[in-house]
Amino acid sequence: MKKESVGIVETKFFKIAKDLKLESGKTLSDVTIAYETYGKLNKEKNNAILVCHALSGDAHAAGWHEGDKKPGWWEILIGPGKALDSEKYFIISSNILGGCQGSTGPSSINPNSPKINIGEKDSEDIKYGLDFPVVTIKDMVKAQKKLVDSFKIKKLLAVIGGSMGGMQVLQWMVSYPKMVKKAIPIATAAHSSPQQIAFNEVGRQAIISDANWKNGNYYLSGPPENGLAVARMVAHITYLSNESMYEKFGRDLKDKEELSYDFTMDFQVESYLHYQGESFVKRFDANSYLYISKAIDYFDLSSNGSLIEGFKDVKSKVQIIAIESDWLYPSDQSKDILTALNANNVEVSYNELKSSYGHDAFLLEGGQLNYLVSNFLSDTVVKDLMYHDITTITKDTKIEDAAKKMLKEHVTHLPVIGEDEKLIGIITAWDLSKSIAIKCNDLNEIMTKNVKTCTSNDPIEKIASKMKKYDISCLPVVDEDYKLKGIITTDQISHLLTNS
């Protein structure tokens, strides 16, 4: 199936009717959540998937805003024919509480500002700034739930997200276990590590140290652009692997032949970081950066020091995806989640993206992500993929005839069936070679009798694992009477990867 875009989309705004009680004990009123949706909610309201974004993301996950040059941030995964298929699913993506891309955050108007009644004040002057309460991942998820409730959705088919988006996924599993059928936390952790906190604190200090920050009251005077740019630069380094930086930049110079011996930019990697910093300050609010990074630091799903206890109520089916070259959210953190979920008998699988991109791979590795996520979501079963029209032989077939059949039909496996169409064995090209080597003419002697099989309703994931485990490339599909119904090969499964 061709992968397409959802096309032109618009951001919408949802107002939470009541005050939102926060984890800190404080309350927020007049909360707005910016969101986008792709696809249609079905009548049963059971095809909704919630997408959660990372630190610098927004509600615009896919498609194009009128006039834009770039699509949404997860265009690789969302759209017709992609894993988050807008022809099948109703996809909801919202900007987090505390953000600055349409949802209520520190750069929003404070409805309770003491200055609000003065009337003549510039509206920039009545923005929250540091009067905005500290929000947590749990608060963000609570606000998302209000949005989901507004669609009268009782249960989400799935919640998915990477990095801080993955934290929200985990929080959903814990806060609203009955509302999450499937969960896909990617490149994330059940708590921030001291190293992650340290990098966040450096970013915050860069902002706070900027003379333009003015204790967060910069909305009239102009934002702390330098500090925010430095925060983004250091964060960006942590999103890339050492290896990918070598591949991308090496020690190449930027627009010069020789070292400059001054403090202009010498290396391409410097220029790249500057670009990242500069483009970020155009679209992001420095105070939001403070609040969101703090929410990440605070995140810890352990209960009484135990992650197993923290996950005790989880009901979802979970697919954990880690990235092998991610050193900011190393795969050990994902494995900790796996272990704790296993201890709670949660149905959980673990996969690692083979990628040298580092943490950023969750935004880049479209092929692998589409493969993993679409299989996990679609519940593809063997019958969706298997060949029905198969060439078989019987135990009386002569070896020479079997070889001819194989050649003619261009296959490497020939199931051997009895009179009642029951499977009695299988012959491979390799078996035929063997027969020559050992000078044997009896099919019965060379065929494999104890054949591994599957049924047509087996999930593809399970079958793929089985074939990997036994190192076989083909499985006969049988019914309950062991009658042969078809055949499935690793080739067919792997095609899912390239062209789902």
Next chain:
Amino acid sequence: MKKESVGIVETKFFKIAKDLKLESGKTLSDVTIAYETYGKLNKEKNNAILVCHALSGDAHAAGWHEGDKKPGWWEILIGPGKALDSEKYFIISSNILGGCQGSTGPSSINPNSPKINIGEKDSEDIKYGLDFPVVTIKDMVKAQKKLVDSFKIKKLLAVIGGSMGGMQVLQWMVSYPKMVKKAIPIATAAHSSPQQIAFNEVGRQAIISDANWKNGNYYLSGPPENGLAVARMVAHITYLSNESMYEKFGRDLKDKEELSYDFTMDFQVESYLHYQGESFVKRFDANSYLYISKAIDYFDLSSNGSLIEGFKDVKSKVQIIAIESDWLYPSDQSKDILTALNANNVEVSYNELKSSYGHDAFLLEGGQLNYLVSNFLSDTVVKDLMYHDITTITKDTKIEDAAKKMLKEHVTHLPVIGEDEKLIGIITAWDLSKSIAIKCNDLNEIMTKNVKTCTSNDPIEKIASKMKKYDISCLPVVDEDYKLKGIITTDQISHLLTNS
């Protein structure tokens, strides 16, 4: 031998008589190099060791400045009885060119300042600032050579340093191959990686973005403390391993029981970073930070893209030391140096510190460093350590008597000698056990005949490797006639590690 301190020391100052021509083509006049020395230069002037410091180091590597609360930065390695033994060696440690701890750098008075003749100007106003030329690692080493020359030292016994100090070591090997007998580059690289450049650039941007920086002209108005603190904080994260941060801080809160839900410091790791930042700005010049980090970025010993070519003139004996948990200067960078030196037939060894400390381990792992460095420097040979007074048996000794002897002398190995004192075999406690198991009474049947041996002039390093390779804990020492002269055990060698 007891390890002691060199005691009270003073920093001295060396003035380079002539102008110093720099790699950039520019020239520096009136250059001063701050330095300290420990121990005495012998008559032959062949016991001098040069110590090179890292980014934030200084000339004060060991001992105590009058009234100070902390000793020099490499006190663990320098002093009587330590690897850099001030009773044996003459140790020179100097502050780098471009630094701010006594050597000429951007915070020094500019003798050519156009303002200098005005007379009434504050001396702070005639400091270099950004008029200081960009210096390189090669320039730093060139200045160090002038200092070494001033002692009339023709050849350094060794040059040693970690991190940027290791870069200087490598540069010495290349710039002055005949002057370096032994070289010990630790936790370093032959060129900065794009990730290292990126982190340095973030630090520079933090400084440059600080409104107090004023294009480097802050010596009258006050330094860019916030920016420099942020630079130090981010650098400090890169000096620690993820693992050591977990061990040191975990997610422990700082002086509070619960999260504060504000932007004060919540976690101990934040408090630690702040402390690092604050104490750094008290002792370090922000402009020096810019210049030194730039020198690190520029460092690249490749010649025509080849490190093998870059090292083609190296004559030194080299001991490379990497750190297994160092992610800023990962061991692969040290292995690249090893490969390129091997390709040039340089006598080189490679060791990794077993440490979870990360890059900082070169300042912390005293035990391992003293062991590796002292062996490499001292040329300890077997006769320095071996037991001379050994218990032996002859091939006619009864098994029972051998067992009694072993018990009485409390040994696990009994060399078997012939009439002419030649070694003919060895019996171990394990052999005796075997004799019981197989009910054998003939010593001749159970003893090991093809014994691995060493000679009394074998270097300890070589013997340690041999014992490791063959997994044996004891080697008989023989002379050229295969007469037994002594015995050496892994116990004796390992004692070097704990108490040299």
